Structure formats: C-alpha cells, structure tokens
Amino acid sequence: MIAPYWEYKKQDPKLIKLYKKYGIDSLEMELKVAQWKKRLNQKLVDSFTVASMRDQNSRRDLNYQEITKNDKKNAELLKWMFKNYGFPSMQKIGLLSGDFFMPSGPILLHMADYDEYYPYFKTKILEYVKSGECPPRDYAAMIDRNNLHHKVPYTYGVYQGYENIKDSSIVNDNRKGIGLPSLTYRNKLAKDLADSLKTK
Template sequence: MLDSLFNHYKPINTLFIDELDKYCELALEFKKKEKLDEIVNILISDYGYNIADYKDDRWMKLKNNITFSQEELIDKYSIYKNNLNLNLRDSIISIFKKDQEIRKTNNVKKIDSVDRIHEPYHIHFIKKYGFPNNKIVGGNGINDPISPAFMSVMLKHISLKGALELEPILLNEVKKGNCPPLFYAGMLDIHKVVLKEETPFVYFGTYSNNKPTDTTATNNAREKIGLPRKRF
C-alpha cells in the first residue's frame, strides 16, 4: 500500500513538504526503512534540510529508523550546500528586504519605482539560471534565511510586459518541476484579476475571493500546469 501511494506522486521533485511529512509518518508506521531513506535524501538534496543538526523528538525518531549514519547525513548536506549559488541567494535576500522596507512606507511612487528597478534583475537571473528553487538558493530548511515566498511575492510585482517575457521560461520550469505552479499562476492572475489588464491567459483561480467566469476553462488551465481542480 505504501509503495503504491509513494510512487503515485512521482516525479519526486514536485512533492510538497507537507506531502513528504505524510509519507514519513506512513513509512515510520510500516517500518519501511528504504522509503525513509528515500524521503531523507529528498529532504536534504532537494530541500536543504540539515537533518544531522535536528534534535527534537520527531527528527530523532526519524534518524533512529534510517540506515544513514550521522556522518553520512552531514556529508549529504555538505554536498547540497556546496552546490548552492550563494551569490544569487544573497542577492535575492537583499532585494526582498529592500522591497519590503519600501512597501512599509505605503508610498505608491516609491513602490512602483523599486518594482521597476528590481524587475530587470529578476528577468535576467531567471533567464540565466531558471527558477531559483531550493536546489539553487535553498529556502526550505529550518531557520533558512531565504524562503520560497520571496520569489512568489516578487513575481507578483513584475509588470505585464515582464510577466509575458518570463511566462514561457517559467512554464518550462513548471513542467520540469523546478517552479511551483502556484507561483507561475499567481504571476499571471494578478494582471488579469487585480490590475484588470488584458492577458492571453486563462484565469487560474488563485484568488479565493474572485470566482472565474468560466470554471471549466479555469480548471482545465489549472490541470495543465499541475494545480488541482477546484470547486468555486
């Protein structure tokens, strides 16, 4: 049963952390050490969890039921960390902090100005590196200074021209499992629903208080990028 449930969600790099947590619990319950090893590999190699350092009861129970030694866990995390683009990571953190500082002023002119200043940089590094996911800049490890939410927020501040330029690149990243489909959909939906701009894309229904005019078209569009169908 566990094998069929686990394999149903391949490719693994598209799994969300909460889904991995569920499989951890199942694998522990059914004493499936090989599945626990696979999940631990994903958590470290794809999401940057420094499991060797985690000492609370939940993680200790996990570590007591895997075949990896403490040294092997340390080595796996070191490999992950050494493959991060730290310069890009630091730049994204810096830009996000500046962005949030400006937004706290509620000065519309300053906010628009900083959005346009940062936009070319976002477009440049996404074109060069692809979507800056966990494997590139980190973001899901406990106490990690960078968060996937940083890019979600910044993509929603990109102009329609910038969004149209990034759309095919990010769509390809979604298909490869590198970019969360919700980030891609959110970038496009804000122009259609919030800013009321004409776009060539169907509304993906990412705003809970905005019901699509054509729920079938919206659900078909969601399904194509890997989002679940919704009841609106």
C-alpha cells in the same frame, strides 16, 4: 527535496520517523544538508537576497514610488538571472540567506503588476514550471493577479479566493496543465490540513 526545508522540518516527528526508517540519523542528515549548502550557487543566492530584501523593505514602508522603482529593478535582475543561471529554484539557492527567508513567490507575484514586463515573465516562467524548477502555484498566482488587474476571470483560481472564477471546468483544465490539483481536491486538502491542525 528536504534540504531547503531542513531548518523548519528537522524537529518534525514525521520526518524523523521517515529517515530513521531508512537507518539515517540526525547527524547524517545535518551533514548532507551542509554538503548541499556548499553546492549552492552563491552569486545567485546573493543576487536573489538583494531582490527579496528590496521587495520586502519597500512594501513594509508602503512607499509606492519606491515599490515601483524596486519592482522594476527586480524585474531586470530576474531577467539577468534567467539568462545567466536559469530559475533561482530552491535547489539552487535554498530558502534562507543567513536568517533571511526568501521564497520566490512574492517577487514573481509582483511581476504581475507591470505590463511592460508581464508578457515576458508569463512565457518564461511557464518554461520553468514545466521543467519542475518553479512551483506551479507561484506562477499561477502571478497570472491570476494580472487577470484581476485587467478585470478578467482567473486562469488558475489561486489568488485571493474564488470570486473571480467564472467557469470552474476551464480553471481545472488550466490547473491540470501546470500540475495543480483540481479546485475540489485542493479544497479537500485544505480541509484535511485544517482538521489535522485542530487535533494537535
């Protein structure tokens, strides 16, 4: 779905070429995106905006006591969201609240830091990965970060390099189970992207 990325992608030549191929012009795309925005769950947008701002602001100031307090508030807010609205996916809330960028990944990542909340999120968010609502990489990063806290090998190998991977075949099986490419293919994608950026 292109709508959540529209503000970032609307000048992308590949995207322009794609929608023109199907006889769609930029005005029609703008209209479709505007209609999509009207269907967003505003209460969920507002709630997630509050959580994202809390998450980012306390880390900007490096106030660790405030970070812990805000993370726990966000954990409770996420549980409330899940219970009442399901996962705050891009289709439900978009990526922007005004000019504020609010991807789900950072907040989910920080749920790995609290053993009183982590088991719930490990189980619940996996449901949303399987339903296609949560990006698998966001979930995998949370799991790997918790692995690192407990000094056990990475489950998925997406967080802070590959040094904590002990058995790549197990990791690849785990990755496949949530829809992530193998480590080898992931590295190829990264190399291809880097090469394409060099030619621009």
